[in-house]
Amino acid sequence: MEYEGQICRAPMERSSFMLPIMVGCSYNRCRFCNLFRHLKYRELSLEQIKGELTRVKAVGGKPRRIFLGDGNAFAQDNERLTEILKMIRQYFPECEEINMDATVTSIRRRTDAELEAFCRLGVRHLYLGIESGLDDVLAFMEKDHDQGQAYEAIERLHQAGMIYDAHIMTGVAGKGRGTENAHALAEFLNRTRPAHVVNFSMFLHKEVPLYQNILDGSFVPSSEKENLEEERCLIERITADLLYDGFHDYIEFRVRGRLPKDREKMLAHLDKQIEETPEAEVYSYVQGECPALERCDGRSVWQNV
Numbered sequence: 001m002e003y004e005g006q007i008c009r010a011p012m013e014r015s016s017f018m019l020p021i022m023v024g025c026s027y028n029r030c031r032f033c034n035l036f037r038h039l040k041y042r043e044l045s046l047e048q049i050k051g052e053l054t055r056v057k058a059v060g061g062k063p064r065r066i067f068l069g070d071g072n073a074f075a076q077d078n079e080r081l082t083e084i085l086k087m088i089r090q091y092f093p094e095c096e097e098i099n100m101d102a103t104v105t106s107i108r109r110r111t112d113a114e115l116e117a118f119c120r121l122g123v124r125h126l127y128l129g130i131e132s133g134l135d136d137v138l139a140f141m142e143k144d145h146d147q148g149q150a151y152e153a154i155e156r157l158h159q160a161g162m163i164y165d166a167h168i169m170t171g172v173a174g175k176g177r178g179t180e181n182a183h184a185l186a187e188f189l190n191r192t193r194p195a196h197v198v199n200f201s202m203f204l205h206k207e208v209p210l211y212q213n214i215l216d217g218s219f220v221p222s223s224e225k226e227n228l229e230e231e232r233c234l235i236e237r238i239t240a241d242l243l244y245d246g247f248h249d250y251i252e253f254r255v256r257g258r259l260p261k262d263r264e265k266m267l268a269h270l271d272k273q274i275e276e277t278p279e280a281e282v283y284s285y286v287q288g289e290c291p292a293l294e295r296c297d298g299r300s301v302w303q304n305v
């Protein structure tokens with residue numbers, strides 16, 4: 001398939017067959033996100049999707065796990081998503097699970113019966129951009145949910161038989177608020193019990209709306225060291241049984257394991273990195289299009305604007 005977008009997915013989906021059903025993100029408003037800003041959102045035709053299924057089947061593909069892209073694929077309307085799921089079952093009856101990104105709103109606008117029907121058609125993991133445990137941060141970042149709505153949506157998703165996984169983002173609350181965010185997020189995760197938590201620690205990207213907030217002082221970013229300390233505080237407080245995977249790509253650091261079992265090992269790994277990360281402020285300034293992001297020198301970025 002000729003495809004102009006990029007499918008961004010959690011590490012657990014790396015071995016899945018990636019099936020694009022749209023280009024871009026239908027929401028595309030989160031202030032920190034540059035994944036699909038340069039793309040005009042559009043749905044791929046059912047003919048194009050069928051063509052890709054035919055191609056994969058013709059080369060002997062028998063995927064057991066399929067990930068639908070791009071961003072927020074669960075927001076497709078009921079009829080179209082149902083049609084796509086039925087097509088997948090027809091081509092690949094051996095497929096055990098169909099997973100995708102979702103927003104809280106894309107769950108809330110569905111009835112319980114509709115959610116159950118999607119589960120029967122093979123939908124299993126929904127990856128939700130939870131990001132922060134603080135309502136004012138969610139509002140500032142223009143996420144499409146608050147904590148109360150997320151609690152309710154996740155409860156209904158679980159009742160329908162699906163699995164929820166959380167994307168979070170250390171640094172999202174800004175300078176001096178990492179501990180507060182970690183406490184709130186730990187409480188949220190302990191209550192909602194995701195199967196996986198993926199922390200894509202925040203990039204400070206020049207081409208997103210948040211950049212203007214940084215310039216006008218309405219958002220003061222946290223340093224990479226603060227982000228690591230926030231993550232330490234979070235991991236210390238998670239009591240739910242879950243797989244945790246944390247990425248700080250700017251400083252090429254990753255911490256992962258099963259919580260609470262691997263907590264001490266993970267904290268020791270973090271402590272070493274915190275110690276090695278200089279006090280001199282290191283910020284995750286980047287520019288360019290995902291996934292080919294370029295690192296910027298923080299000082300020159302801010303002096304040249």
Ligand code: SF4
Nearest residue numbers: 025028029030033071
């Ligand atoms: S974070 Fe997710 S929902 Fe928000 S704009 Fe980016 S892809 Fe869309």
